[in-house]
Amino acid sequence: MTHETLLSVRELRTWYELRKWGFFRAGYVKALDGVTFDLKRGDAITIVGESGSGKTTLAKTVLGLVPPTQGEMILAGEHLDGQKRGKALAWLRGNVGFVQQDPYAALPPFMTVDRILREPLVINKVSKGDQDARIDAAMGEVRLTPQSDFLHKYPHMLSGGQQQRLVIARAIILQPQLVVADEPVSMLDASVRVEILQLLRRVQETHGLGVIYITHDLSTVRYFSEYVFVMYAGKIVEKAEVRELIHNPLHPYSQALLTAISDPDPDNADTVKEVPAGEPPSLAHPPSGCRFHPRCKHHMPGLCDREEPKSFEPTPGHFAECWLFRQGGTS
Amino acid sequence: MASPDKLLRVENLALHFRTRRGPVQAVDGVSFELKRGPATVVVGESGCGKSTLARAILRLLPRNVDAYRGHVWLNGTDVMTLSEEAFRRQVRWVRMSLVSQAAMNSLNPVIRIGDQVAEPLRVHRIATGKKEALRQAGEVFRLVGVSKDFLGRYPFELSGGMRQRAVLAMALITKPDIVFLDEPTSALDVLTQTNIMNVLKGIKHDLGVTFILITHDIATSSELANRAAVMYAGQLVELSDARLFFREPLHPYSQKLMASVPTLREDKKLEFIPGRPPSLLEPPTGCRFADRCTSRFGKCEEEPPFRDVGGDRWVKCWLHA
Numbered sequence: 001m002t003h004e005t006l007l008s009v010r011e012l013r014t015w016y017e018l019r020k021w022g023f024f025r026a027g028y029v030k031a032l033d034g035v036t037f038d039l040k041r042g043d044a045i046t047i048v049g050e051s052g053s054g055k056t057t058l059a060k061t062v063l064g065l066v067p068p069t070q071g072e073m074i075l076a077g078e079h080l081d082g083q084k085r086g087k088a089l090a091w092l093r094g095n096v097g098f099v100q101q102d103p104y105a106a107l108p109p110f111m112t113v114d115r116i117l118r119e120p121l122v123i124n125k126v127s128k129g130d131q132d133a134r135i136d137a138a139m140g141e142v143r144l145t146p147q148s149d150f151l152h153k154y155p156h157m158l159s160g161g162q163q164q165r166l167v168i169a170r171a172i173i174l175q176p177q178l179v180v181a182d183e184p185v186s187m188l189d190a191s192v193r194v195e196i197l198q199l200l201r202r203v204q205e206t207h208g209l210g211v212i213y214i215t216h217d218l219s220t221v222r223y224f225s226e227y228v229f230v231m232y233a234g235k236i237v238e239k240a241e242v243r244e245l246i247h248n249p250l251h252p253y254s255q256a257l258l259t260a261i262s263d264p265d266p267d268n269a270d271t272v273k274e275v276p277a278g279e280p281p282s283l284a285h286p287p288s289g290c291r292f293h294p295r296c297k298h299h300m301p302g303l304c305d306r307e308e309p310k311s312f313e314p315t316p317g318h319f320a321e322c323w324l325f326r327q328g329g330t331s
Numbered sequence: 332m333a334s335p336d337k338l339l340r341v342e343n344l345a346l347h348f349r350t351r352r353g354p355v356q357a358v359d360g361v362s363f364e365l366k367r368g369p370a371t372v373v374v375g376e377s378g379c380g381k382s383t384l385a386r387a388i389l390r391l392l393p394r395n396v397d398a399y400r401g402h403v404w405l406n407g408t409d410v411m412t413l414s415e416e417a418f419r420r421q422v423r424w425v426r427m428s429l430v431s432q433a434a435m436n437s438l439n440p441v442i443r444i445g446d447q448v449a450e451p452l453r454v455h456r457i458a459t460g461k462k463e464a465l466r467q468a469g470e471v472f473r474l475v476g477v478s479k480d481f482l483g484r485y486p487f488e489l490s491g492g493m494r495q496r497a498v499l500a501m502a503l504i505t506k507p508d509i510v511f512l513d514e515p516t517s518a519l520d521v522l523t524q525t526n527i528m529n530v531l532k533g534i535k536h537d538l539g540v541t542f543i544l545i546t547h548d549i550a551t552s553s554e555l556a557n558r559a560a561v562m563y564a565g566q567l568v569e570l571s572d573a574r575l576f577f578r579e580p581l582h583p584y585s586q587k588l589m590a591s592v593p594t595l596r597e598d599k600k601l602e603f604i605p606g607r608p609p610s611l612l613e614p615p616t617g618c619r620f621a622d623r624c625t626s627r628f629g630k631c632e633e634e635p636p637f638r639d640v641g642g643d644r645w646v647k648c649w650l651h652a
């Protein structure tokens with residue numbers, strides 16, 4: 001597999017404007033505020049964060065569903081910003097697949113499986129003969145087999161797992177280069193979850209896809225991807241390999257997040273876990289300096305509450321936006 | 332009369348719903364006993380009847396009930412024989428209360444939090460006067476980790492975690508023996524979830540309330556569990572001490588379910604369960620898991636008994652009969 005960069009994101013910002021009164025602007029919700037990363041072809045990265053951390057906004061921006069306010073996004077050499085957005089978007093839609101969170105809401109209830117899978121092919125002018133072959137292949141890949149049993153069914157006639165497999169089939173039917181999966185298993189039962197994650201992983205490996213997997217659940221990450229990015233309040237606060245992050249989390253927020261996640265262990269019932277109190281900040285008025293400082297136990301007055309931390313690299317390949325690592329040198 | 336340490340005893344409880352396609356056996360033949368103190372978690376996948384079980388015990392029934400039978404002994408009294416009015420006065424929210432799913436979104440937006448939390452005291456005439464009720468509400472607020480200043484606020488002024496704590500306070504204010512928690516943290520963020528679990532652990536320890544936690548999230552359930560129960564297709568298939576259960580579940584379904592739970596700290600080969608649970612319209616007459624079970628044999632055509640296999644472990648499987 002060639003290891004070229006598939007997606008490159010630089011200082012990406014997506015701000016939602018608050019209500020306006022005439023000329024008076026109430027401000028912005030800075031849902032995504034300066035995010036930089038690279039995704040190589042054939043790699044899977046996971047973005048973890050709590051609700052309101054901006055992870056879904058990141059997905060929407062990469063998918064072209066919301067325009068970025070600032071910053072650069074390059075997919076397979078194509079710039080996706082500023083001018084000629086319309087044309088770039090049409091190209092983007094054919095090259096990025098989307099796996100939604102709630103499969104039932106993502107599938108039109110009045111369309112059969114056949115229609116749902118054919119629609120993107122018709123829109124992208126795939127020839128009639130090719131259409132059937134592609135539908136057949138995509139369904140085979142997500143194991144909706146025998147295909148003839150499913151083609152005439154409506155989404156409500158499928159189980160949750162089958163619906164999610166159909167959503168995956170739809171996401172890959174245009175043979176995209178990148179798939180964005182936004183919480184693909186959070187609506188599913190535990191026993192089906194694993195099946196879907198393994199399926200996504202297999203699809204990713206066979207096609208050499210780049211995958212961005214967005215989740216709030218760190219425990220599924222190690223079964224899915226090589227890299228993890230931790231998001232907090234619109235920023236990526238830590239980037240590392242999965243194993244490295246799990247065994248050696250650097251940012252105080254990542255540490256708290258890892259403490260908070262339980263493994264099924266009966267000893268949990270007797271221990272009180274130490275996690276920071278409070279909730280993530282408002283993104284309309286984020287705290288000055290490091291956004292985690294009001295909840296951080298390592299908070300250094302005069303530094304953390306004044307200046308925004310840069311990205312430090314204390315160990316090679318492991319980045320943290322935290323002043324605790326300032327001796328490590330900037331990257 | 333049951334022995335005094337048996338707080339709750341449920342025998343052959345069944346709750347069936349009437350639908351256009353026939354009766355749905357949402358809960359069918361559930362029996363178990365609970366002691367005062369230890370928290371029990373009920374785990375199972377969606378549609379297994381775990382929420383319905385809580386509602387059946389609390390007699391919170393929808394209109395389309397087809398059959399509702401069995402016995403629920405609370406401190407030795409069969410509360411199923413009480414009239415609806417007597418049940419409301421003596422049992423529901425007095426002896427047993429509920430934090431229902433997404434309860435934090437069920438607060439009345441136009442009534443102050445304090446008044447809502449204090450309402451059970453006034454309805455059941457436990458507190459005399461509004462002032463006293465609010466004072467007690469303030470006390471429970473302290474227990475669940477909310478400042479007393481929040482009593483006068485409206486729900487929209489509180490974050491999700493705070494509202495969830497307020498709802499928990501509402502369930503605790505009448506000092507009930509049993510509190511059912513139906514997915515109390517599933518709509519919350521990971522850190523908030525852990526904070527609330529810490530609060531629950533503290534209350535369990537300090538007040539001696541008996542919690543029954545209903546959840547689909549096995550990893551989180553271990554945060555509170557002293558005993559663990561597994562439901563499948565409307566029936567209880569396993570009930571045992573949590574330590575034994577998390578190390579070595581006995582029922583084949585529990586084993587598969589545990590094998591499908593991803594773990595953060597150790598590598599394990601994840602499995603999934605092929606197939607799907609049976610329809611509860613016409614469930615199989617034998618073991619309901621037999622179709623998906625890898626260890627099935629001839630006997631599984633008949634319904635296995637839910638029996639004590641020793642050491643406070645109950646299993647509904649012919650392998651352990």
